[in-house]
Amino acid sequence: MTEKKYTTVSIPVPLAKKVKKRMEGTGFTSLSSYVTYVLRQVISSIEEEERQHEGFSKEDEERVKERLRALGYLD
Amino acid sequence: MVTPHGGTLVNRVVSKRRREELMEDASEMPSFRLSGGLRKDAQNIASGLYSPLEGFLCRDDMENVLEHSRLSNDIPWTIPILLDMREEEAKRFTEGDSVILESEDGKPFCLMDIEEIFTYSKKEFAEKVYGTDDINHPGVQKTMDMGSHLMGGTITQLDELPDPFEKYALKPMETRVLFKEKGWRTVVGFQTRNVPHNGHEYIQKTALTFVDGIFINPIIGKKKPGDFTDELILDTYDILIKNYYLKNRAVMSILETEMRYAGPKEAIFHSIVRKNFGCTHFIVGRDHAGVGGYYAPYAAQDIFEEFPDLGITPIFFKSFTHCWKCGGAVDGFICPHGDEHRENFSGSKMREMLVRGQIPPEHMMRPEVAKMVIETEKKFVV
Numbered sequence: 001m002t003e004k005k006y007t008t009v010s011i012p013v014p015l016a017k018k019v020k021k022r023m024e025g026t027g028f029t030s031l032s033s034y035v036t037y038v039l040r041q042v043i044s045s046i047e048e049e050e051r052q053h054e055g056f057s058k059e060d061e062e063r064v065k066e067r068l069r070a071l072g073y074l075d
Numbered sequence: 076m077v078t079p080h081g082g083t084l085v086n087r088v089v090s091k092r093r094r095e096e097l098m099e100d101a102s103e104m105p106s107f108r109l110s111g112g113l114r115k116d117a118q119n120i121a122s123g124l125y126s127p128l129e130g131f132l133c134r135d136d137m138e139n140v141l142e143h144s145r146l147s148n149d150i151p152w153t154i155p156i157l158l159d160m161r162e163e164e165a166k167r168f169t170e171g172d173s174v175i176l177e178s179e180d181g182k183p184f185c186l187m188d189i190e191e192i193f194t195y196s197k198k199e200f201a202e203k204v205y206g207t208d209d210i211n212h213p214g215v216q217k218t219m220d221m222g223s224h225l226m227g228g229t230i231t232q233l234d235e236l237p238d239p240f241e242k243y244a245l246k247p248m249e250t251r252v253l254f255k256e257k258g259w260r261t262v263v264g265f266q267t268r269n270v271p272h273n274g275h276e277y278i279q280k281t282a283l284t285f286v287d288g289i290f291i292n293p294i295i296g297k298k299k300p301g302d303f304t305d306e307l308i309l310d311t312y313d314i315l316i317k318n319y320y321l322k323n324r325a326v327m328s329i330l331e332t333e334m335r336y337a338g339p340k341e342a343i344f345h346s347i348v349r350k351n352f353g354c355t356h357f358i359v360g361r362d363h364a365g366v367g368g369y370y371a372p373y374a375a376q377d378i379f380e381e382f383p384d385l386g387i388t389p390i391f392f393k394s395f396t397h398c399w400k401c402g403g404a405v406d407g408f409i410c411p412h413g414d415e416h417r418e419n420f421s422g423s424k425m426r427e428m429l430v431r432g433q434i435p436p437e438h439m440m441r442p443e444v445a446k447m448v449i450e451t452e453k454k455f456v457v
Binding site: 009027038039040041043044047050056060061064065068071072073074 | 378
């Protein structure tokens with residue numbers, strides 16, 4: 001099986017202390033796993049905001065609507 | 076509208092013109108016949124239901140999924156989607172070549188670019204996905220029956236296959252357009268494998284209170300003898316929706332995939348699939364996708380804590396009963412009365428009554444639903 005692929009990131013010591021404090025009571029046992037969790041949460045919400053368009057062409061959408069009407073899903 | 080998993084809704088179905096070009100090349104390619112389950116997986120990849128997957132997994136992604144419940148690009152993914160075959164079959168193929176995939180009845184419908192052919196440990200696969208290597212677990216049993224070799228690579232669907240449930244088989248792009256047309260900004264997905272009773276309706280309508288629409292999404296596919304037939308599940312939901320739901324707040328369409336019975340990991344997988352359909356929320360009940368006593372009752376809810384970046388919000392329900400004092404369906408969080416006032420929604424009890432031609436009491440099942448079950452000749456899978 002794959003070995004975990006990790007890299008090291010330096011953060012200021014006072015910030016690490018703050019994060020450790022924030023980590024208390026969360027169930028996380030290591031600073032790294034907690035920071036990973038928080039970063040995943042932050043990155044995914046930023047990405048979600050960036051992708052607010054659907055990406056279907058007008059033609060595709062019209063074709064789909066026609067089929068949905070034929071199947072009785074739309075009036 | 077919620078973003079598809081991984082950012083983009085995959086579409087691996089070719090246009091008519093491109094199909095003709097590909098079919099010309101395809102006549103000289105080797106072919107491989109898929110089982111029903113693999114055929115459905117291929118179709119689900121092509122339609123974008125398994126976005127961001129564009130094909131069956133290669134080794135790196137498979138190992139990451141098994142070890143970390145993520146694809147190699149860190150996107151959450153818990154159930155490896157694999158194409159297995161026996162060793163002698165694998166010898167027919169070469170990495171870098173293409174192969175035509177056929178449906179279980181021999182119809183060519185898909186082209187696959189072979190990126191990697193590799194072996195794996197079934198025991199390790201079972202332990203990582205199902206949390207056990209006990210052969211009595213149906214998922215483990217299925218794993219042990221798989222071929223020794225796996226073939227990974229991108230697929231391209233050339234042809235649509237006939238679907239007996241075509242009316243209900245909406246693709247993710249279609250459900251997304253449908254939700255948009257209905258003006259739903261928030262949509263809760265509900266998975267089912269049963270005819271509905273009032274407990275299910277209670278859960279659905281409780282969730283519906285907080286969102287714009289509900290997407291009832293029965294799993295259609297291989298079932299155990301004694302399960303309700305797919306047709307009956309769809310017919311009973313149709314009649315329930317028609318009689319008891321606002322027309323513009325409920326939609327039903329099917330999910331064609333095999334149950335893995337992987338409990339918590341499958342709950343995440345099921346959420347991802349609903350996210351791709353366009354759901355913002357997903358109902359996860361007690362022992363979701365569980366079997367026997369393999370998983371703790373709420374393990375399928377607890378696992379969501381590991382995925383802050385899943386992109387769909389789970390709605391958790393505990394067990395629920397009918398309370399005679401409250402006069403309706405309740406769970407332990409909202410009802411102060413004791414067990415002596417409560418009656419379980421016992422699926423097996425209702426089933427026994429239905430088999431005998433008796434309509435269960437109205438506090439358990441809607442009479443229209445019960446009548447339909449009783450009047451349907453082929454109720455169960457044999």
